[in-house]
Amino acid sequence: MSDMSDIPQNTVVRDPNENEFLQAVSDVMSSVRPVLDQTPEYRHHGVVERLVEPERIITFRVPWMDDMGQVKVNRGFRVEMNSAIGPYKGGLRFHPSVNQSILKFLAFEHVFKNALTTLPLGGGAGGTDFEPKGKSDAEIMRFCQSFMAELFRHIGASTDVPEGDIGVGAREIGYLFGMYRKLNNQFSGVLTGKGLGWGGSLIRPEAAGFGCVYFAAQMLATRNDTLKGKTCLVSGAGNVAQATCRKLIEMGAKILTLSDSSGHIFDEQGIDAQKLDFVKRLKNIRRGRISEYVDEYPDAVYTPATPDQDENPLWRHRAQCIFPCATQNEIGKQDAYHLINNNVKLVCEGASMPCTTEAQEIFIDKGLLYAPSKAANAGGVAVSGLELTQNSIRLSWLGEEVDSRLKIIMKSIHDTCLSAAETYGHPRNYLVGANISGFVKVADAMIDQGVI
Structure with a gap:
């Protein structure tokens, strides 16, 4: 659990057993402390107390x-x-x-x-x-x-x-x-992610995964590097993981793993477009388990899940880039150390809060390129917003147009995070930058609209 000193006391008292919620609140509040110190108006208007309720x-x-x-x-x-x-x-x-x-x-x-x-x-x-x-x-x-x-x-x-x-x-x-x-x-x-024939948007199913990879590419570009030739570990096997893999393949990266709740597969030869098509049929149509991958591709290795352990064997494999796309808190402290010891360069979150607070701190302390989910996987909700726009004007944009808008949005998010982190004395800290940027925008709107 995070340090709860940053959380309003009423929240801790009211919700003492809501560990995931308290973790999320603490992670944001610890980042925005400098903003609160420099802008007393936020405290005066009770913005934090209202935000967490x-x-x-x-x-x-x-x-x-x-x-x-x-x-x-x-x-x-x-x-x-x-x-x-x-x-x-x-x-x-x-x-x-x-x-x-x-x-x-x-x-x-x-x-x-x-x-x-x-x-x-x-x-x-x-x-x-x-x-x-x-x-x-x-x-x-x-x-x-x-x-x-x-x-x-x-x-x-x-x-x-x-x-x-x-x-x-x-x-x-x-x-x-x-x-x-x-x-x-x-x-x-009213709902996004609809079918293309009845109000859906092209690129929406792939948006979170595509956006995650676009964000990773922007991070690497700050170090004059690209995804081409990089070895990658991807967790999950659902929409986000599948789309992440598809875009990584297009950018020339090599994917070694996928997983579901039953365990994970490791394919040293790499998961190419043909193998990814098999995974899509397996998970989206047959609704099977990832273990069946090794029946189709015997050179791969399947490792069953061990839920009682404090670490996930998937994160023991050696790779340069990490894309956790399964679920919350799937990378813990021990997993983070395994990744650091294997010389990982980049961690880009495709799932919501897949790294524990301890893992986040380790990645940032060691100088990795670390992208929190609220920035890196914002592509899904971004294209959902574009779907709403298309519904409102009764038009359907071409996939290329939606993808182009998604790239622009992800670059904007990346640059906004970097700028906020720099402004508040945490250069290259995407976690602090994302939390501060989002907080300031929402807090200012709340103040403008009065105490409601």
């Missing part, structure tokens, strides 16, 4: 019927954290681990991530402890319809615009949007 949390039951006719009940959430600069924007996560702490951390991160995109978007997050894995399409449809039967009351194109996260892909977004459209009798841009 969600504007609204909706909790609801989700009853649904499985294929055997048995009624099941899950718990649904939507955390609407802050709307000072625009409608709430953030993912829906379907996973057994979902709880209020995780969703508050995700919503809190989205407040600053979305502020960095240059688009007028607030921060939110939601989801449920439902497990899509192993469920039939009919069961998932019934669940999504029941989930939306309550959520629809609280969202809208100008109010709260959810998108996909872990466990929520194109299939789930389709079922959710269909139910929303039926209940509201209107076609609007």
Whole structure:
């Protein structure tokens, strides 16, 4: 756990067991301390105390019927954290681990991530402890319809615009949007990540991964270097990991690993475009496990997950660039030391907060190029914002145009982070730069709008 001295005491008292949320708050507040010291107005207006308290949390039951006719009940959430600069924007996560702490951390991160995109978007997050894995399409449809039967009351194109996260892909977004459209009798841009034939945007499924690689390329460019020829470790095997791999391959890098909750594969020959196509079919269509990769490519090695250990064997492999794209806190202190000992040069976060506070501190202390998720994986929400724009004007942009806008946005985020870090005495510290830039933008908007 981070040093909690930077967190408002009321938050620690009210939410003592929300470890992920307290970690996220501490990571931001420790970075913005110099801003608060130099700008007393932020303290006078209670900006921090208001920022860490969600504007609204909706909790609801989700009853649904499985294929055997048995009624099941899950718990649904939507955390609407802050709307000072625009409608709430953030993912829906379907996973057994979902709880209020995780969703508050995700919503809190989205407040600053979305502020960095240059688009007028607030921060939110939601989801449920439902497990899509192993469920039939009919069961998932019934669940999504029941989930939306309550959520629809609280969202809208100008109010709260959810998108996909872990466990929520194109299939789930389709079922959710269909139910929303039926209940509201209107076609609007309320969900992003929609199908291309009904309001979706080209590049949206790949945006977080593409943006992550674009950010990494910008970091390397500050040292007159490129991704070409670099060996890379990528965790995860979902949309973000797949898109990260695709763009890394295009830029001439060599990818050695992918993973899911069952374990990871290591392919010394490198995961090329053909192998990546196999992974896409495996995960997106067959919904299989990453262990099946070695059945298709026997030269690769599969290592089962060891959840009880304090380290992940994936991060023991030697590589130059690291792209954690799986889940929060997947790189801990011991993992960070393994990576440092293997002479890693760059860590670029594709997932939300995949590095613990201890791992972040190690990377920054050792002078690595380290990009926090709120900056590096902002590409997903950026293109979601572009999808909203296309919905509003009833137009669809070409993929090249969306990709071009994404590159511009990621370069802007990179330069903004560097500039803020330099201004406040932490040159090349992207974590401090991202936190300060996002905080100042949201805090100024909150002050302008009064104490609400």
